[in-house]
Amino acid sequence: MNKTLLFLAATLISLQVSANTGPDAEEIKRVIDIAYIDGIQNWGDPDVIRQYIVPEFVMLMQVDNEITKLPIETWISNMVKQKAAQPDGPPHPASVKYLDIDVTGTAAMVKLELFRQGRRQFTDYLALYKFDEGWKIVGKTFYRH
Numbered sequence: 001m002n003k004t005l006l007f008l009a010a011t012l013i014s015l016q017v018s019a020n021t022g023p024d025a026e027e028i029k030r031v032i033d034i035a036y037i038d039g040i041q042n043w044g045d046p047d048v049i050r051q052y053i054v055p056e057f058v059m060l061m062q063v064d065n066e067i068t069k070l071p072i073e074t075w076i077s078n079m080v081k082q083k084a085a086q087p088d089g090p091p092h093p094a095s096v097k098y099l100d101i102d103v104t105g106t107a108a109m110v111k112l113e114l115f116r117q118g119r120r121q122f123t124d125y126l127a128l129y130k131f132d133e134g135w136k137i138v139g140k141t142f143y144r145h
Contacts, residue, residue: 025101028108028128031135041094041114043083046076052136059140092116106130120145
């Protein structure tokens with residue numbers, strides 16, 4: 001009985017780990033690193049951001065028990081204003097820890113933690129689709145710590 005439970009636990013862990021590896025997972029991480037971490041969070045090039053985030057992207061935010069939507073162009077515009085005010089970049093650059101990458105065919109959901117100054121700021125859930133030209137971010141929800 002104990003050997004069976006140990007085998008099942010090892011199998012479940014290996015399945016979870018395999019969901020976070022492989023060519024799709026690596027490409028998804030690359031897209032998020034370029035467009036979301038280096039792009040949006042660390043005030044990168046808006047044209048590069050637009051290559052990896054679809055125009056229809058929307059971030060859904062829960063504010064006062066209501067849902068508020070933030071389109072990507074509004075987010076980019078806000079980022080460009082911040083960048084103009086602080087041309088040396090954000091005072092505290094963001095870093096990321098990937099918690100889960102779940103890929104099914106051409107759809108993916110990524111759970112990650114965003115850090116600034118070594119402190120966890122957000123847990124983000126990013127939705128992606130794989131297009132002919134590759135993976136693109138299509139939406140986001142989050143929790144602010």
